[in-house]
Amino acid sequence: MDDTRIKIISAAIKAVRQYGLEGVRIQKISELAGVSPGALYRYFNGKDQLMMECFTHIDRQAAAVFEHK
Secondary structure: OOHHHHHHHHHHHHHHHHHOOOOOOHHHHHHHHOOOHHHHHHHOOOHHHHHHHHHHHHHHHHHHHHHOO
16 A cells, blocks of 8 residues: 555544544644645545545454454
8 A cells, every 4th residue: 555545544543533533624634644635635535535444444454463363
């Protein structure tokens, strides 16, 4: 997965932990990721798609942990 995409997903997860799912904004995610909002929109269509990608990313990480035990 692209490094910038991972940075955005990681920033989004951090922002959700800080502000809650409803309170998180694209602007804050882009600031935390160190990218412009326009760059974020090159990777994701919007907040809904980004949140789904976050859940998928976390699910993959959890699956990898359980598969290796």
